[in-house]
Amino acid sequence: xxxxxxxxxxxxxxxxxxxxxxxxxxxxxxxxxxxxxxxxxxxxxxxxxxxxxxxxxxxxxxxxxxxxxxxxxxxxxxxxxxxxxxxxxxxxxxxxxxxxxxxxxxxxxxxxxxxxxxxxxxxxxxxxxxxxxxxxxxx
Numbered sequence: 001x002x003x004x005x006x007x008x009x010x011x012x013x014x015x016x017x018x019x020x021x022x023x024x025x026x027x028x029x030x031x032x033x034x035x036x037x038x039x040x041x042x043x044x045x046x047x048x049x050x051x052x053x054x055x056x057x058x059x060x061x062x063x064x065x066x067x068x069x070x071x072x073x074x075x076x077x078x079x080x081x082x083x084x085x086x087x088x089x090x091x092x093x094x095x096x097x098x099x100x101x102x103x104x105x106x107x108x109x110x111x112x113x114x115x116x117x118x119x120x121x122x123x124x125x126x127x128x129x130x131x132x133x134x135x136x137x138x139x
Contacts, residue, residue: 102127
């Protein structure tokens with residue numbers, strides 16, 4: 001059996017996941033990063049993207065994917081804690097609505113033409129993250 005690390009994914013409204021993971025890959029503020037058991041302690045910001053983990057339980061090993069809307073991740077040698085405002089699993093995402101959100105966000109970004117476009121870029125990234133997670137179950 002592979003070594004595991006405790007993983008908690010927490011939003012203001014719910015404990016989205018609590019269990020064991022072999023690896024956690026998150027969209028860190030400075031780029032994607034992975035946490036394995038016995039990782040050096042660290043605290044990092046998260047950007048909008050997809051959080052992936054190989055989780056283990058009574059039924060075996062499975063892949064967990066959640067679209068996250070930024071946040072924070074604390075890593076210790078034995079535990080990973082993710083704090084995010086929103087974490088959506090595939091079954092919580094309406095792919096058609098996400099496609100429409102993506103189209104609207106792209107149009108809004110195109111309208112900015114070089115001005116402060118942080119909110120529009122964030123909206124595009126959020127729509128893409130939701131689509132990526134939603135499409136994993138549709139194939």
